Amino acid sequence: MSNLDVRPAATVTGGREDVSAAPVHELLTARTVPLGEATVVRRLLPNLGRRMVGAWCFVDHYGPDDIADEPGMRVPPHPHMGLQTVSWLHDGEVLHRDSLGSEQTVRPRELGLMTSGRAIAHSEQSPRDHARFLHGAQLWVALPDAHRHRDPAFEHHAALPEVTGGNGLRATVILGELDGARSPGTVYSPLVGADLTLAAGTSARLPLQRDFEYAVLTMSGAAEADGVRLPPDSMLYLGCGRDTLPLTADVDSSLLLLGGEPFEERIVMWWNFIGRSSDEIVQAREDWSTGPRFGTVQGFDGPRLPAPTLPPTPLKPRGRTR
Template identity: 55%
Template sequence: METQILAGHEVALGRYTMVRRLLPQRGRRMVGAWCFMDTFGPDDVENRPGMQVGPHPHTGLQTVTWLAAGEVLHRDSLGSLQYIQPGQLNLMTAGRGISHSEESPAAHPPLMHGIQLWVALPDSARETEPSFDHHPELPVYREGDVEATVVMGTFAGVTSPARTFSPLAGVEIVAPAGSRASLPLDPGWEYAVVALSGAAGVAGERVEAGPLLYLGDGRSTLDVVAAEDTRLFLVGGEPFDEPLVMWWNFVARSHEEIVEARDGWMSGDERFGEVKGYNGPALPAPLMPTVHLKARGRVS
C-alpha cells in the first residue's frame, strides 16, 4: 500500500511559540474528520513565557489539546478555567461559536511539548451549542509493551469518553525501545501518524519527529517497531466527504459564512462571548483575502 510523507511547515503561534503545521497542506487537507494538526516542542520554556495565545474565536469544529510535557491553562467564553497536563484531554466543541485563550501558567514546567488538532463538525452538528470537556483519565489498549491511549473515538474496540460527531480515532501510542506490535485498524477508514518523539518503523516506513505519514485506507493492521523509546500520535476516521471552507479559526461551508463569522468577531457579536481573566488583548482577525474562498474537499 502506498504511503505519503507530508513535511508541513513552521508557523508562529502567538508571540513565543513555533509549531509545525501538518494539516491542512497542499495535497492533503484532512484525515477522516481531522482537519488541522499542529505539533509543538519539545521547547525549553524554563525562563520564558511559554505558550501565550490571546482570546480568539472558533466555529464549526472541535479543538483537541494533548500534551507530552508541560502544562497549559485554558479559558473560554463559557467561563471554563482548566489546566491540562500530560495524559489528559481538553476538548472544546465550538459549534456555532465560542472563544478561548491558551497560556502557560506563570509557574510552569521547564518543557512544553504536545499536539493540537481540530475535528471538523459535520453539517448536522456544526450549529450545536458550544461546550468544553476535560477528561483526566482515558482508556488504554495494550499489546505487549506498547500502550495506546484512546484520546478520541474508538480504536481496537476501546472507546474514549470524549464526545464525537463522526466515526474517528485519535490515539497516542507509546512504544519502548525494541518493542513491536501489530495494532488493529478499520480498513474502511483512512489514517495518518506523526512521531512526537523517538523513531519507529511504521507500516514499513521509518517515522521520526517532524513529518506526518499518511497511511491511506484499506489497512486492517498497523505494524509498529520501535527503534528507540517512541511516542506516536495516530489519527484516523471514516473519509469526510463534505467540502469545507477553512480560514483563520473558522470551519464553514461558504465564503459568506466566513465573512459573517469574521465580522461578528470584530464587532463583538455575542455568539463568541467573552474570555475573562486573560492578561492580554484578544487577537484581531486578519483581513479577508481578495479572492472568493471556495469550498474544498479533503484532498487538494
C-alpha cells in the same frame, strides 16, 4: 488552539473523491508557523499534500521547548466555529479559558476537548508557575453539518483508556474507539485519535478498521509504520483498507494515530472558522470584530486577537489533497 497566520489561506476541502481506498504511503513534512507570542509549531495539517484525515483537519506539533525562563505558550482570546479543538500534552501545562466561563489546566495525557458549535472564544497560556518543558499537539476535528450549529461545550478528561498491544506497544485512546477501548470524549463522526508509546525494541501490530483512513505522526523518537521510517516532524498518510498496522522502534518513540471515516461534506476553512460557504466565513469574521456572538473570555491579561484581512479573491475549491 488557534491558527495565528496573519495571511491565512482559504481552503475548500472534504469530500471522498481524493481518499485512497487502498493502503498507501504518503510521507508529509511540516511547515513552521508562529503560535502566539513565544511558541513555534510545526503544522502537519492542512498540508500541501493532504488536507484532511477523516474529520481531522488541523494538526500542530510543538516542542519540546525549554520554557524555564520564558512565559511559554500565550495565545490571546480568539474565536472558533464549526469544529472541535483537542489539546494533547506530553510535557508541561496549558491553562484553558473560554467564553462559557470554563477555566481548566490541562496536563500531560489529559484530554482538553472544546466543541465550538456555532460560536465560542477561548485563550490558552502556560500557567505562571509552569514546568520546564512544553511539548504537545493541537488538533481540530470538523463538525458535520448536523452538529455544527449546536451549543458550545468544554470537556476535560483526566483519565483515558489504554490498549496494551504487547511487545512494547501501549496506546492511549484520546478520542473515538480503538481495539474496543473508547474515549469518554464526545465525538460527532466515526473517528479515532490515539497516543502510541513504543519502547525500544517494539515489534507489534495495531488493529485498524478497513473503512477508516489513517495517518501517523511522530511526537518523539523515530519509529517505523508499515516499514516506513517516520523522522521527526513528519506525518505518514496511510489511506484506507487496512486491518492492522505493523509498528517497530529501535529507540523509545511516541506517535499520534489519527483516523476516521472519510469526511463526506465539503467544508471551507479560513483562520479559526469552518463553514460551508465563503458568506459564512465573512459573517463570522464580522461577528468577531463587531458583535457579541462569540462571547467574552475572562481572566486573560491582554487584548483579544484581531481577525486577519480576508483574501481579495473568491474561494476556489482545491479538494482534500491539493
